[in-house]
Amino acid sequence: xxxxxxxxxxxxxxxxxxxxxxxxxxxxxxxxxxxxxxxxxxxxxxxxxxxxxxxxxxxxxxxxxxxxxxxxxxxxxxxxxxxxxxxxxxxxxxxxxxxxxxxxxxxxxxxxxxxxxxxxxxxxxxxxxxxxxxxxxxxxxxxxxxxxxxxxxxxxxxxxxxxxxxxxxxxxxxxxxxxxxxxxxxxxxxxxxxxxxxxxxxxxxxxxxxxxxxxxxxxxxxxxxxxxxxxxxxxxxxxxxxxxxxxxxxxxxxxxxxxxxxxxxxxxxxxxxxxxxxxxxxxxxxxxxxxxxxxxxxxxxxxxxxxxxxxxxxxxxxxxxxxxxxxxxxxxxxxxxxxxxxxxxxxxxxxxxxxxxxxxxxxxxxxxxxxxxxxxxxxxxxxxxxxxxxxxxxxxxxxxxxxxxxxxxxxxxxxxxxxxxxxxxxxxxxxxxxxxxxxxxxxxxxxxxxxxxxxxxxxxxxxxxxxxxxxxxxxxxxxxxxxxxxxxxxx
DNA sequence: CGTTCCCCGACTAGTCGGGGAACGGTGCTCTAGT
Numbered sequence: 292x293x294x295x296x297x298x299x300x301x302x303x304x305x306x307x308x309x310x311x312x313x314x315x316x317x318x319x320x321x322x323x324x325x326x327x328x329x330x331x332x333x334x335x336x337x338x339x340x341x342x343x344x345x346x347x348x349x350x351x352x353x354x355x356x357x358x359x360x361x362x363x364x365x366x367x368x369x370x371x372x373x374x375x376x377x378x379x380x381x382x383x384x385x386x387x388x389x390x391x392x393x394x395x396x397x398x399x400x401x402x403x404x405x406x407x408x409x410x411x412x413x414x415x416x417x418x419x420x421x422x423x424x425x426x427x428x429x430x431x432x433x434x435x436x437x438x439x440x441x442x443x444x445x446x447x448x449x450x451x452x453x454x455x456x457x458x459x460x461x462x463x464x465x466x467x468x469x470x471x472x473x474x475x476x477x478x479x480x481x482x483x484x485x486x487x488x489x490x491x492x493x494x495x496x497x498x499x500x501x502x503x504x505x506x507x508x509x510x511x512x513x514x515x516x517x518x519x520x521x522x523x524x525x526x527x528x529x530x531x532x533x534x535x536x537x538x539x540x541x542x543x544x545x546x547x548x549x550x551x552x553x554x555x556x557x558x559x560x561x562x563x564x565x566x567x568x569x570x571x572x573x574x575x576x577x578x579x580x581x582x583x584x585x586x587x588x589x590x591x592x593x594x595x596x597x598x599x600x601x602x603x604x605x606x607x608x609x610x611x612x613x614x615x616x617x618x619x620x621x622x623x624x625x626x627x628x629x630x631x632x633x634x635x636x637x638x639x640x641x642x643x644x645x646x647x648x649x650x651x652x653x654x655x656x657x658x659x660x661x662x663x664x665x666x667x668x669x670x671x672x673x674x675x676x677x678x679x680x681x682x683x684x685x686x687x688x689x690x691x692x693x694x695x696x697x698x699x700x701x702x703x704x705x706x707x708x709x710x711x712x713x714x715x716x717x718x719x720x721x722x723x724x725x726x727x728x729x730x731x732x733x734x735x736x737x738x739x740x741x742x743x744x745x746x747x748x749x750x751x752x753x754x755x756x757x758x759x760x761x762x763x764x765x766x767x768x769x770x771x772x773x774x775x776x777x778x779x780x781x782x
Numbered sequence: 783c784g785t786t787c788c789c790c791g792a793c794t795a796g797t798c799g800g801g802g803a804a805c806g807g808t809g810c811t812c813t814a815g816t
Contacts, residue, residue: 362809386811411810445808536805538790559808585808606807637784644783 297323302353308350309376315339316573317494321465322347324490325429330464332435334471334493339468340592342369345431348465349404352376354428357462358407359452361437363387364567365590366407371404380404384412397421404543410448413455427462431485432483433589434589435466439478441542444646445671447678453484461486470496470612473726477573496725500591500619502750503717503738505629505710514630518542518602519549520630520740524747526597527552528573529580532614534603534638536560536584543582558584586722589615594621597751601629604711606639607703607726611710624751630775631711636704648672648691654683657686714741 301319304313312781314322317335321344324331335341338609349356352421360366366383371379380403382396400421412418430436456464470495480489508514518531533539536558543556555569555578566586572578574593581587585605596618605611611705619625648656656663656676666673679689706724713720716733731737739745 409810414811441808446810448810533807537806610808634785638806640783645806646808 304351305347309343309347311343312394315343318344318347322351322494322521324492325463325465326352328463330485330489331466332471332476332485332491332493333467334476334491334496335467335469335471336494336496336498339494340524342372342433342467344467344750345429345465346373346376346405348429352428353404355401355403355425356405356429356431357422357425357427358405358431358433359410359413359606360407360433361409361441361446362589363409363565364570366409368403368590369407374521376600376767378404379452381407383407384418385409385695389449392521400425410446410452410455413451414448414573419455419458422459426717427459430456430459430462430464432464432479434468435479436475436609438466438482439471439475440490442482444675445693447675450482450578451682453482453534456483459582464489470609471615472609472724475609480744495615495722495731497718497722497727498616498619499731500622500624501615502624502626502736502745503615504626505597505631505722505739505743507633507711507742510632511634514632515542517630518600519546521548521600521747522546522552523543526595526751527537527579528576528593528714529598529600529615530587530596530614531557531582531586531600532605533582533584534605534635534642538602539582539584546580550581554580554582554675556582559586585610585614589616592620593616593617595623596620596625597623598628599625599669600628603638604629604631604701605633606643606708607707608710608721609631609703610750612721612725626747626750629711636708639704639707643704644697646671646691647697648676649693650690652676653686653690653693680754716740723771 292657298319302599304312304316316339317333318340321331321333321335325344325348333341333344345356345358353533358369360369363383363385366385370381370383371419382403382405384393385404385408387397396403398416398421401424403524408418428732436451437446438452456462461484464483464485466483466485469477471479476491489625499567506517508517522529533542539556539558543554546552546554555572557566557569561569569578569581570587570591573581593653599615599618601614605614618627652672653676656666656673663673667677668674676689684692710717710720710724717738718731718732722729722731733740736750
């Protein structure tokens with residue numbers, strides 16, 4: 292079949308199976324690359340329908356697709372979405388399944404077209420054995436930046452994915468993410484052990500419809516006042532990010548008291564059910580804004596978020612771009628604002644340092660395996676040391692790895708601070724950080740230069756059209772209570 | 783790692799400063815017992 296016919300057939304299939312008339316940017320390129328049997332890394336901006344790429348491949352080739360996903364809620368969403376599309380041969384193989392259900396799924400794994408699981412699940416030998424029986428058509432690493440961002444100090448099983456991939460017979464692989472610097476891309480390909488011939492499909496991280504601003508405030512009190520005044524002026528819905536659960540709760544309460552906005556907090560201190568309820572209320576428009584920690588956001592498909600405010604700047608620009616990328620997916624004008632106080636830098640510094648075991652800790656654990664064992668249930672760093680040991684990494688190497696990792700984190704934080712203080716076009720700063728050679732011309736509605744003031748009314752001049760102009764592909768709204776009941780019917 | 787805040791004792795009756803505590807994000811899985 293010649294190229295034109297193939298293209299025609301892919302479009303025809305897209306229309307028939309998914310009901311779309313056009314591919315979004317990058318989708319066709321990724322799918323074609325996979326159909327040519329080339330492992331692919333896809334760096335596509337948020338909201339471009341990355342999951343369609345592998346869904347299409349699975350449906351088109353009728354081969355099973357295994358998706359490695361970082362979060363249970365993300366798997367849940369994707370499974371539901373596929374079921375809504377009429378695909379019933381889909382399963383999330385995780386700890387939400389009862390022992391019996393899990394055994395049953397594993398015995399009949401070949402009945403499923405799409406299998407979701409977390410990297411930790413691959414440690415389970417029964418799971419690995421069942422996957423080996425399968426003729427995997429495509430292995431997908433969803434949110435693949437997690438390999439580099441979470442693997443070394445938080446989710447060590449991400450570091451094992453390359454070995455797991457090899458054990459599964461080096462299947463055709465697709466790694467997808469919205470953000471990756473050259474260094475993160477190098478981490479991904481190395482840790483996944485991708486063949487040198489892999490195809491890179493990369494689009495700019497730039498989101499031109501998001502105005503970028505940073506404001507320096509002398510103290511906490513002025514910061515709060517500025518936040519409240521912004522909330523009274525900004526069109527919603529919106530999102531505020533915090534680096535502390537405590538302050539996230541406190542500010543949620545303050546906003547409830549001082550404004551008429553409907554607001555809720557979202558962080559890991561809440562139960563799964565509470566988090567799910569908040570998320571659904573936000574998606575269905577019952578909440579005007581969410582105050583959240585970095586726990587919120589991955590896999591959130593809300594197209595009309597108008598602003599993302601950072602009450603605390605994040606630890607690096609990768610996270611920043613991920614977080615502000617949740618705004619304006621409908622393509623309409625949106626804004627990202629960092630409220631910065633000099634003391635905020637210490638908060639991030641603490642977080643960067645304390646997440647990793649220090650040399651005293653390592654020495655203690657090395658001398659006393661009993662101390663390590665008893666601590667590993669409670670202490671994050673002891674758990675990490677245990678897992679590194681299981682991977683066959685010596686204490687000496689661990690010390691080196693953690694030291695290097697700390698240095699990297701500090702360097703990334705320095706860049707974040709440099710961004711906050713950057714006097715020139717912030718958009719260009721981001722593009723440079725992500726190694727893009729392209730330079731954008733600074734123009735109206737791009738960003739705030741230096742510390743000049745910016746005019747919200749002018750930026751949002753066309754916002755009235757915005758709120759009434761929802762995109763056509765909005766998923767059908769569901770009553771979250773029904774879903775919750777379904778999820779917890781056994782409890 | 784570094785700031786902030788609170789307590790308390792010391793020199794001289796309210797301020798100075800030293801010590802110490804608090805601050806702090808992201809999630810998977812498995813197990814035992816209900």
